[in-house]
Amino acid sequence: MNRENDAIKLNLYEKSRKLGTPIFAVAPMIDWTDRHCRTLHRQFTRRALLYTEMVVADAAIHGNRERILGFDDAEHPVALQLGGSDPLKLASAARIGESMGYTEINLNVGCPSDRVQSGAFGACLMQTPDVVAACVDAMKQAVTIPVTVKCRIGVDDQDTQVALDELTGRVFAAGADALWVHARKAWLKGFSPKENREIPPLDYDRVYRLKQQNPERFIGVNGGIHSLDEAISHLRHVDGVMLGRAAYQDPQLLLDVDRRIYGEPVTSPAIGSIIDHMCAYADFHIARGGRLSHISRHMVGMFHGAPGARRWRQMLSTEANRAEADSSVIRRAYEGVYSAAAEAA
Structure with missing residues (x-):
């Protein structure tokens, strides 16, 4: 077998x-x-x-x-x-x-x-x-x-x-x-x-x-x-x-x-697609009575050491904690990282 x-x-x-x-x-x-x-x-x-x-x-x-x-x-x-x-x-x-x-x-x-x-x-x-x-x-x-x-x-x-x-x-x-x-x-x-x-x-x-x-x-x-x-x-x-x-x-x-670790011939997922998924997930959570910060707090370290990481951390540590915050905060923070990476290239 x-x-x-x-x-x-x-x-x-x-x-x-x-x-x-x-x-x-x-x-x-x-x-x-x-x-x-x-x-x-x-x-x-x-x-x-x-x-x-x-x-x-x-x-x-x-x-x-x-x-x-x-x-x-x-x-x-x-x-x-x-x-x-x-x-x-x-x-x-x-x-x-x-x-x-x-x-x-x-x-x-x-x-x-x-x-x-x-x-x-x-x-x-x-x-x-x-x-x-x-x-x-x-x-x-x-x-x-x-x-x-x-x-x-x-x-x-x-x-x-x-x-x-x-x-x-x-x-x-x-x-x-x-x-x-x-x-x-x-x-x-x-x-x-x-x-x-x-x-x-x-x-x-x-x-x-x-x-x-x-x-x-x-x-x-x-x-x-x-x-x-x-x-x-x-x-x-x-x-x-x-x-x-x-x-x-x-x-x-x-x-x-x-x-x-597992030897799989896979291509790592694009960070942009991960951001899209987490934004959709956050909006679903918020629609059910949750808050963006419940999710965004786990994402603060995502761009550790990358251009724009400091701005990313700041936005997710401040704006995302506001009661009315939604996934647009994550998207705007990611735009800053994306722009910083483009400038550094």
Whole structure:
């Protein structure tokens, strides 16, 4: 049987293993990777795996599902990241996520914020791998789509060799389909969430060793990766690579993902067509009672380093925030970039 035709029926991680292809993902980022951000990112890449912001299990179960969990089919493949430590609640939330059409359910075992610490989940769960395993097991029993975990290499004074190995063994024994590892420790006391993304030293070799110890398991790496060149370098050692702030702050970085990561003979979409799509999307959102700024805030970094970028940022940071603003703001801002590029040519 043709391997590629046979793989059509498989989930992303089964396809990765069967076909020997990597997975490139845009990381879940609180306050950033909402449905509007994902819609933008999908214009740059057809293949990248996109993640929601972390959604606490209670919010998924009891909140406004369309507002909290709603997404468009055009965002696929898209994964729902859940936060929590109660296996029954996480199973219920995972079941809801599957019913809404998500590609994957991911458990957050890496966020160090005060909010997750007060709720004893996120990075705190690195200290209780048995709880993480129970959560994974409950979610696996509740859904048929992949259940994955995103963690740190350790927290506080943990020995990263012992802590990460123990967590890895437990989650895979419980049935996890993949483990995404942010290659830094998290310090639960003394560092802010922002500092936790920057100060603890990166240890990619620790993640590489984990993959060597688990050759049949999907291991992906995250943390401090700034370019596709770096991503490709990591893929010599692991199965997947996940970019966060770099992809958000410069979305055009995603333009070459399908060609360079997945080997597709595709031509990158024209920036003008992406602008047209996002303007139409913005007008539709505004007609339904939304505001332009809900969308434009994710587009501020689109022309990072290009002529006219400063004017683009100014317009999207000021004019787009006005209550009456519509897509014409984006079009006028883009005209400025286009003119500046023509003058610089």
